[in-house]
Amino acid sequence: MKISPHKHQQIRLKNGLIILALLCLLGTLAWISTRYSIETDITGNADNTLSLASQKLLESMPDKIAITAFIKKDPALRSQIAQLINRYKRHKAELTLTFIDPGAQPEKIRELNIGATGAIIVDYQGRTEKLNFIDESSLTNALLQLANADERWVTFLTGHGERAADGIANFDLGQFGKELNRRKIKAQSINLATMPDIPGNSALLAITAPVVPLLAGELELIKRYVQQGGNLLLLTDPGNHHLDALQQLLGLRQLPGTLVDSSSKLYGINDPSFVLASDYIAHPITQGFQTITVYPVTAALEIGEETDFQPVELLKSALQSWTETGPIAGKIVFDADGDEKQGPLAFAYALTRPSTSSGQAQDKPFEQRIVVVGDGDFLSNAYIGDVGNLDIGLRMINWLIHDDRFIDIPAKIASDKSLQLSQISVGIIGFGFLIVIPLLLMGTGFYIWRKRKQR
Secondary structure (H helix, E strand, C coil): CCCCHHHHHHHHHHHHHHHHHHHHHHHHHHHHHHHCCCCCCCCCCCCCCCCHHHHHHHHCCCCCEEEEEECCCCHHHHHHHHHHHHHHHCCCCCEEEEEECHHHCHHHHHHHCCCCCCEEEEEECCEEEEECCCCHHHHHHHHHHHHCCCCEEEEEECCCCCCCCCCCCCCCCHHHHHHHHHCCEEEEEECCCCCCCCCCCEEEEEEECCCCCCCHHHHHHHHHHHHCCCCEEEECCCCCCCCHHHHHHHCEEECCCEEEEHHHHHHCCCCCCCEEECCCCCCCCCCCCCCCEEECCECCEEECCCCCCEEEEEEECCCCEEEECCCCCCCCCCCCCCCCCECCCEEEEEEEEECCCCCCCCCCCCEEEEEEECCCCCCCCCCCCCCCHHHHHHHHHHHHCCCHHHCCCCCCCCCCCCCCCCHHHHHHHHHHHHHHHHHHHHHHHHHHHHHHHHC
16 A cells, blocks of 8 residues: 555654654653652661651651761762761752861861761751761751750759659669760759758659658648649559658549459460550640550559649550459459459549649649659669550650650651561571572473473
């Protein structure tokens, strides 16, 4: 079939229009790519994505962040730093990175006390932090320090066998104290038997399950602190009645017995005295919080006396729980005819009321805040690493000291870069690489050799 010149011209015009349309489409896509970006991190630990903690922190910092890297002209090192900073810039446009060769500004280097290996200076609102090593964890922690303009002090009561904020024993709170310090929340200890009053710089008083009674004079000092609008964290244990007077002042009562939870077996925990919380009510402390928290030995609480505080049941046990008044050994069952109470039961309360006159060196915020938890172990060194215990503890502290904007920033900053394998997995991998794969290669080679020989 012969094609006429007119038909040829139509075909060429059609092809030209198709090519033009494709070029316009490619040009449009190229322009859109400069305005919008779509990224997917396929690494196992999301190594190329900024963690949720870092993202939330950047959202809480409204002003410009300036990062100056005093690094020698090493293209590879500077490229690594730039790639890390770019992850932050995707979530905060007002973040700048500047490279300076230390040899070009010797006076500045001496002024900042920067060593021969260089350093990273992070500037925010006129305050600076210096880093000698940079990764997401170190940089985000530096930003967290800068976001907190002032140091806050949490005063821990001592002298009665309480859990120490700097202790290293399993029942102490040393690890929790370190996490507070990383967030510019300083922990100080006080013995009211030797000091006349609670320090005026205290944003919060923490009393962590004393094992001996407080002196009458100490109780009066603490009651006066509460009556004057002081914030308070109260941790108690089953059978511990040394804080009954303070709980009565707050309008709370501790139920007899130990809270047990038969549903803990579903999580692989055979000890019924371990109470797990996974459903949280609507409260600023638990807003957006969905991680399980573990409470090893817990007392149930209830509203007892009349109080001018506004109480909220912060944590509750499961329906299958009850207060066991007998020994927790062997098979235990709920005794409906005794003093035991069936769950769900509250074991943590958040209390608020409008603050009265402060009586302290600094004015108190308009709302007094108190948290009472019927477990003194959930923040201890032995259990602080369990699931969400550290997170819930930090949320409580931030709420109590009125740092509401940092409440929902998770404790975990950097993604886990370690790979944990079971013995079976290690055996399968080793067997596969050392035996299976070499045999397959040998078998494939032998098969190809036989095929070629038969030709």
